[in-house]
Amino acid sequence: MATTETPIVKRSLFSWIFPGNLKLQGSLLFIIILTVAARLLPLEMQRRIVNEAIKLRSIDLLLIYCGIFLGAVILASGLKYLINVLQTLIAQRTTARLRKGLYRHILNLPLNFFRNTQPGTVVNALTNELTVPGNFVGMAIAAPVTNVMTLLAFAGYLFWLNPLLAAVSLSIYPLVVLLVPLLQKRANRANKKRVDAARKFSSKIAESISGIHEIQGNGAYEFENRKYAGLVDKLLKIRIVWSLYRFGVKQANNFFTGLGPFLVFLLGGYLTIKGQLELGALVAFLSAQEKLYNPWKELIEFYQVYQDGRVNYDRTMEYFDVEPEHEIAPEGRDPLELDGSLEIRDLSFVTENGIRLLDGINFSLKSGEHMALVGFSGSGKSTLALCIGQLYKYTSGHVLIGNSEVSDLTKKDVVNNVGIVAQSPFIFEGTIKENLLYACIAANEGDGSGQDKSLPTLDDMIAVLHQAGIFIDVLRFGLNAIFTPEQNKELISSLLRVRQNFQRGFGENLADYVEFFDEDKYLYYSSVAENLTFGTPTRDAFDVTNLPQNEYFLRYLDESQLTRPLLGLGAQLARQTVDILRNLPPEEVFYEQSPIAPEELDEYKVLVKRLKKTKLHQLSPQDRSKLLELTLRFVPGIHKMVSLPEILENLILEGRALFKEKISAENPEAFTFFQMSQYIHSETILNNIFFGKLKTVSPQAQDKIDTSIVQLLIEEDFLEKIVEIGMDFQVGSRGDKLSGGQRQKLAIARALLKNPRILIMDEATSALDNKSQSRIQNLLETRWKGKSTLIAVVHRLDIIKNYDKVAVMKAGKLGEIGTYDDLIARKGMLYELEFGKQ
Amino acid sequence: MNSNSVNNKGTPSCEFQENLDMLRQIDFFSALPLEVAKVFAYLCTREIFKTGDYLFQQDEDDGQAFYIISGKARLLHKEDGQELIIRDYETGSFFGRLALMGNMPRLFSMIAVTDVTCLTITRQKFLKAINQFPDQMPRIIKAIVETIQAWEKRFLTHRTENCEACMHKIGVSLV
Numbered sequence A: 001m002a003t004t005e006t007p008i009v010k011r012s013l014f015s016w017i018f019p020g021n022l023k024l025q026g027s028l029l030f031i032i033i034l035t036v037a038a039r040l041l042p043l044e045m046q047r048r049i050v051n052e053a054i055k056l057r058s059i060d061l062l063l064i065y066c067g068i069f070l071g072a073v074i075l076a077s078g079l080k081y082l083i084n085v086l087q088t089l090i091a092q093r094t095t096a097r098l099r100k101g102l103y104r105h106i107l108n109l110p111l112n113f114f115r116n117t118q119p120g121t122v123v124n125a126l127t128n129e130l131t132v133p134g135n136f137v138g139m140a141i142a143a144p145v146t147n148v149m150t151l152l153a154f155a156g157y158l159f160w161l162n163p164l165l166a167a168v169s170l171s172i173y174p175l176v177v178l179l180v181p182l183l184q185k186r187a188n189r190a191n192k193k194r195v196d197a198a199r200k201f202s203s204k205i206a207e208s209i210s211g212i213h214e215i216q217g218n219g220a221y222e223f224e225n226r227k228y229a230g231l232v233d234k235l236l237k238i239r240i241v242w243s244l245y246r247f248g249v250k251q252a253n254n255f256f257t258g259l260g261p262f263l264v265f266l267l268g269g270y271l272t273i274k275g276q277l278e279l280g281a282l283v284a285f286l287s288a289q290e291k292l293y294n295p296w297k298e299l300i301e302f303y304q305v306y307q308d309g310r311v312n313y314d315r316t317m318e319y320f321d322v323e324p325e326h327e328i329a330p331e332g333r334d335p336l337e338l339d340g341s342l343e344i345r346d347l348s349f350v351t352e353n354g355i356r357l358l359d360g361i362n363f364s365l366k367s368g369e370h371m372a373l374v375g376f377s378g379s380g381k382s383t384l385a386l387c388i389g390q391l392y393k394y395t396s397g398h399v400l401i402g403n404s405e406v407s408d409l410t411k412k413d414v415v416n417n418v419g420i421v422a423q424s425p426f427i428f429e430g431t432i433k434e435n436l437l438y439a440c441i442a443a444n445e446g447d448g449s450g451q452d453k454s455l456p457t458l459d460d461m462i463a464v465l466h467q468a469g470i471f472i473d474v475l476r477f478g479l480n481a482i483f484t485p486e487q488n489k490e491l492i493s494s495l496l497r498v499r500q501n502f503q504r505g506f507g508e509n510l511a512d513y514v515e516f517f518d519e520d521k522y523l524y525y526s527s528v529a530e531n532l533t534f535g536t537p538t539r540d541a542f543d544v545t546n547l548p549q550n551e552y553f554l555r556y557l558d559e560s561q562l563t564r565p566l567l568g569l570g571a572q573l574a575r576q577t578v579d580i581l582r583n584l585p586p587e588e589v590f591y592e593q594s595p596i597a598p599e600e601l602d603e604y605k606v607l608v609k610r611l612k613k614t615k616l617h618q619l620s621p622q623d624r625s626k627l628l629e630l631t632l633r634f635v636p637g638i639h640k641m642v643s644l645p646e647i648l649e650n651l652i653l654e655g656r657a658l659f660k661e662k663i664s665a666e667n668p669e670a671f672t673f674f675q676m677s678q679y680i681h682s683e684t685i686l687n688n689i690f691f692g693k694l695k696t697v698s699p700q701a702q703d704k705i706d707t708s709i710v711q712l713l714i715e716e717d718f719l720e721k722i723v724e725i726g727m728d729f730q731v732g733s734r735g736d737k738l739s740g741g742q743r744q745k746l747a748i749a750r751a752l753l754k755n756p757r758i759l760i761m762d763e764a765t766s767a768l769d770n771k772s773q774s775r776i777q778n779l780l781e782t783r784w785k786g787k788s789t790l791i792a793v794v795h796r797l798d799i800i801k802n803y804d805k806v807a808v809m810k811a812g813k814l815g816e817i818g819t820y821d822d823l824i825a826r827k828g829m830l831y832e833l834e835f836g837k838q
Numbered sequence B: 001m002n003s004n005s006v007n008n009k010g011t012p013s014c015e016f017q018e019n020l021d022m023l024r025q026i027d028f029f030s031a032l033p034l035e036v037a038k039v040f041a042y043l044c045t046r047e048i049f050k051t052g053d054y055l056f057q058q059d060e061d062d063g064q065a066f067y068i069i070s071g072k073a074r075l076l077h078k079e080d081g082q083e084l085i086i087r088d089y090e091t092g093s094f095f096g097r098l099a100l101m102g103n104m105p106r107l108f109s110m111i112a113v114t115d116v117t118c119l120t121i122t123r124q125k126f127l128k129a130i131n132q133f134p135d136q137m138p139r140i141i142k143a144i145v146e147t148i149q150a151w152e153k154r155f156l157t158h159r160t161e162n163c164e165a166c167m168h169k170i171g172v173s174l175v
């Protein structure tokens, strides 16, 4: 269906007026006719009131005419409101339709298009530039019809009143009609420039935000600010010019129409004095003439919206007027199930600028064969992979998958048979699971068969997580998740069982890495607040963030003589932390070990300055509360800038006992204390199993802990459940919460889950450590060889020995191809790549 | 009014302060001004390696430098399944300077032969921090250059007789 429609970028702005809006526009027309009538009535009433009611001194007539007058005014404004409603409806619906249509079109555009198009450009087009065209479509019927009809009606009425006066006062309008387009032409020129400048401007913003790591890493703030300021200033200049012309149009119009009454007074006054015109008629004429002004102004405004809308629309559509290279889905047949064989004949790829990136490539692979593609960077490996995957449209030669020419296939055919792991794979915001299922969901959607193929099961997903080597990572995400209290009663009781078994089986072994919750010991890896309360608050008032203001808690601190020493510690913490972090940027590396958050630093800087001049007990309640907040967060095992004095440690331990006593007696509902038999809802699953906290994040500790935990979870038949929880981990925008290696592994898992006939991996393991890389290599050799055809662009030569074929690319040509042993024996290019020039 | 060190008197000195004292004894950091050294001392972490744990392993790019606070670690090289013992590192040794500067899969492994406590800093933290003080980079580079030069000089002076074959491969300081 998409094929027969005109592509959105070829449609004219006018084509949006009726299609899809027919009913709304029709109703509009009808209402408009009523409105014009309702507008005319008051004029006639006015005349009659003066000429008949007042002249005849008839109160009855006066009341009747005034009643009709009032009714007409109410009706007219009601109808006007209705027109506005309909107009808005049409405008907004059209804008939405434009946005959807253009987005759909843009997603299909060739990759090459996006080499020169920044995300910001697209964002700007879809958000800003389409609103005015939408508004135009909303007004397209209502504004001209209402206003022209009103104008004509009033003009006719004027002629009927007094043809001479009418002709004179209307003589101004042709002048305006001549002048306005001249000014508007200049405004349009400025507007075109504005659209282009706004596009660049949005691109710049999008670029800086995506490159924020690099900017902050290089401290390139000034440099970036300068670039940005340059664009802003340019846009500013253009916008000023544009606005001035637009005001010019308005002003010229105002000026000339303002001359109308002047002419009427001059001529009409003369005629009345001479007795050739009744006073009532002059009044009527004057007010009718004034009424011309509004519709005319609206017409001019409409004209401006039309011009702006046209420019925005044309400029935007022109920019995106590129044809998609391939059809989305086949028509009249199911997507093809291709055989996994691959044949490449005389394949060349020449860019628009005539650069030959691939040059006469020939090779073939039988279904299930694995080929490694090697060569210097820039030799065209990725280009070749993209051509095979139909992401680039090759310019000559043939790529045959299962004997079908790739450039003749639809996207759907290729997608259903080919899986690609890109050189820098993209991870979408959402959960691990959503990313994992991405390819499968897309492949299942609208494949013509009409029925939903079922999605992979949990077992399938876990299997690919294993294969891609990201299983442990996902397990860790699961272990680090925090449950909401009501969720999963069953789960919680099983977790408590796991905790007991853990203590029995592993407690001692891992004591070096875990600090167990112990009512009689100070917890160096928990905060002062946790050390005092030794429990989880169930009331908001006792939440850590509220404790420094909680009267009950403050009184308790006083009673147990903790206030002064805690404030003292807080002051020391603030001083030391501010001293270290003073000049560092708000990046996570610098704040991992800080009790002060980046956004609070300035506040504490000021506080520290005040501390120099003020004694602790003289501080304002707010400052004391700030210091106390800091102390309550203090975790000696993490925040190493101050040490916890032994005296205070003992005081806190005493305070803990006191707190428990006090709360149990006075407020037993407010806390659940840490107990072996209780799940701690504020802590992660892992900490709950430990009944304690991890002391270190070092890799060797991680490994040991992983092994024990996995063993335990398997025994309890609980592993899958935790992995399932881990799959709900939110990966952050662009997968920023994952490491580079994890992103790559996730991308591999995503492709494997699809189980494609042909798998293309472009340096898919480049960010992985050796172990993970060999794992995946092994897996490909044992599980996938013979089943799926594989083309792997490989940057490390030590993993290519077992490939069926190795192809060496050099400057866009296929230098040599054969088995690893043959090529090495031949002492050609591969030999040179591996051992250097001899 | 009270400077930090005075402040800490009487109370046990904190880990940050101890780290700072240690860094000031390491050539790599000792030339840095106090302001900068403080940041590194803050970013360091202590790690405990049990006997038999690896500090790092051959072929892996762990990107860390280590200062041995206590204990003994052994440098190994694996080749064709054979493990060659190279030498031991003891309390006070600092190694891994180059791993801080850029990606570098290890050519050796290091194993703890007693329980070892280390001060470590990762490449990521090091680079982020040094980026904040670009004018300190020359000092760091100078320290590295001197270390490499001293190393090879020591090798040339103390080499034993049966080293003829390796003599043709020396000259790391020329890279």
Ligand SMILES: Nc1ncnc2c1ncn2[C@@H]1O[C@H](COP(=O)(O)OP(=O)(O)O)[C@@H](O)[C@H]1O
Pocket: A112, A115, A351, A355, A357, A375, A376, A377, A378, A379, A380, A381, A382, A383, A384
């Ligand atoms: N569409 C394109 N237009 C212009 N140049 C391109 C295009 N695609 C790739 N290139 C250039 O072609 C060369 C080969 O790129 P690529 O296939 O990515 O190499 P490899 O993957 O082997 O490192 C590079 O110099 C790259 O800049």
Ligand SMILES: [Mg+2]
Pocket: A378, A381, A382, A383, A423, A762
């Ligand atoms: Mg490439």
